[in-house]
Amino acid sequence: MKKLGFAAFLALCFSLAAPAFAGQQDFMLVNQTGDPIDQFFASPASSQNWEEDILGRDQLPDMDSVTITFARDTEACLWDFLAVYPDGEEVVWHDINLCNISTVILKWDEKNERTYAVVE
Incomplete structure (x- = not known):
């Protein structure tokens, strides 16, 4: 499992970054899970480490969204x-192709009791 740390992901930030500095991997993260998300990490699939918590000190409330912006030179x-x-439960998704999508919607499947991602 990837471990938190290794700050090579510092270029990732919220939508406050100017569009001129945006990378092709930019996406909107939408929380439709029914619960707030305490922390959210993203790292290249080839990495063995989790990068920094994208949300920082904030939570992403249910039915809210945030735009994640990458540095222009992110490859x-x-x-x-x-x-x-908040209860410590973790959910992991692998190999999300951010070069082909613009939105990631996290949803809760009550029937199967699992969180899943829809990409657009």
């Missing part, structure tokens, strides 16, 4: 995600 297209909920 990786395949990324892994880790969402951490």
Whole structure:
């Protein structure tokens, strides 16, 4: 499992970055899980480490979204995600191709009791 740390992901930030500095991997993260997300990590699929918590000190409330912006020179297209909920539960998604999508919607499947991602 990837470990938190290794700050090579510092170029990733919220939508406050100017579009001129945006990378092709930029996406909107939408939380439709029914719970706030405490932490959210993304790292290149080829990495053995989780990068910094994208949300920082903030939570991503249910039914809210945030735009994740990458540095223009970011090259990786395949990324892994880790969402951490306030109760400590973790959900991981692998090999999300951020070069081909613009939105990642996290949803809760009550029937199967699992969180899943829809990409657009």
